[in-house]
Amino acid sequence: MYKFLFFFISFSLTAQIRGVVKDSISGEPIPYVNIWVENETIGITSETNGSFSLDIKEEKLLVFSALGYEIKKASSKSEVILLKPKVFELNEVVISIPKKTKELEIGDSKKIQHSQLSGDKPWIYGKLFKFEEKYNETPFLKKIIFYSNSKIKNAKLKIRIYNFKDSIPNEDILYEEVIVSVKKGMQKNTVDLSKHAILFPKEGVVIGLEWMIIEENKYLFEYKDTKSKKTNSFVTYAPSLVINYTEEENSFHFSGGKWRKRSRAISNSGREWDGKIMTPAINLILTN
Incomplete structure (x- = not known):
């Protein structure tokens, strides 16, 4: 028998907010961005076209995170979210090539x-x-x-x-x-x-x-x-x-x-x- 763990959620009257996440340099939409209401258990993932929607009843602070971009916090009233590409600092390293024998x-x-x-x-x-x-x-x-x-x-x-x-x-x-x-x-x-x-x-x-x-x-x-x-x-x-x-x-x-x-x-x-x-x-x- 399969056992699943889940939570029961109570619902209240909410309003749906919509937005789109884009690259701050290219202006291209960013798919699959991880989006949360800060410090709450409300979240969503942006679609392939960068769009997202959330059911919240008042203005909230949203947290946006995606691989290759700096984490950003923005008001839920913002319709366009611009994420800044992250600059990776490259330290001097000795390059090793895997042998793959073990x-x-x-x-x-x-x-x-x-x-x-x-x-x-x-x-x-x-x-x-x-x-x-x-x-x-x-x-x-x-x-x-x-x-x-x-x-x-x-x-x-x-x-x-x-x-x-x-x-x-x-x-x-x-x-x-x-x-x-x-x-x-x-x-x-x-x-x-x-x-x-x-x-x-x-x-x-x-x-x-x-x-x-x-x-x-x-x-x-x-x-x-x-x-x-x-x-x-x-x-x-x-x-x-x-x-x-x-x-x-x-x-x-x-x-x-x-x-x-x-x-x-x-x-x-x-x-x-x-x-x-x-x-x-x-x-x-x-x-x-």
Whole structure:
């Protein structure tokens, strides 16, 4: 039996605001921008034409973030949002070319029948991998493995990779947009990073899975109420992400424009996840 974790949401009278996100230099629309009402659990993803809409009843401060651009905060009354391209500082480095003669899989994640729904929020779920000295023999990130359970075909999500600083995910270290389409049903997904030649940061690396709240991912989730035995439904966005329960505090989520550390689950019901951390089921394959 599949188990899904979701939140019930109460609705109030709202007004829909609309806008478009564009590049401040080229004027071109920016697709798939992560957008949140600051410090709240209300968010959306811009569509392929840069457009977005949110149901909010008063003026709010919105937080816009996208790979390759500086984070921007703007009033919800602004109809056109201009994001400034980020200038990356290049430090002097010794260039290494992966040999790819060795592999090491790390992470201990596995496929179980517990999944996390997005609801209607563009969460980024991140898993921290701490550096160990033995990784010096296989210092490059070769592949990401994660597990999903989608109700629709070809649901899209983003892959993000961050360094780890001051106890939270920090800067992107994958500078190219990587969008993955996952098949319907329970799937093991593999993302090849070989061409990027990313070295495992000594301070640790966070692998992020970003839900995309876009029309093509939308579907109606149905479930049966255990008390009334009635079938209920609500709109959510694919795919669901398989989660594992761990003792290690290595899980983070991005919401409301900020990174937050996942707390231990407490239900007082004697469930297997009581006192543990819900962590996205992600593994890494390293190479030399």
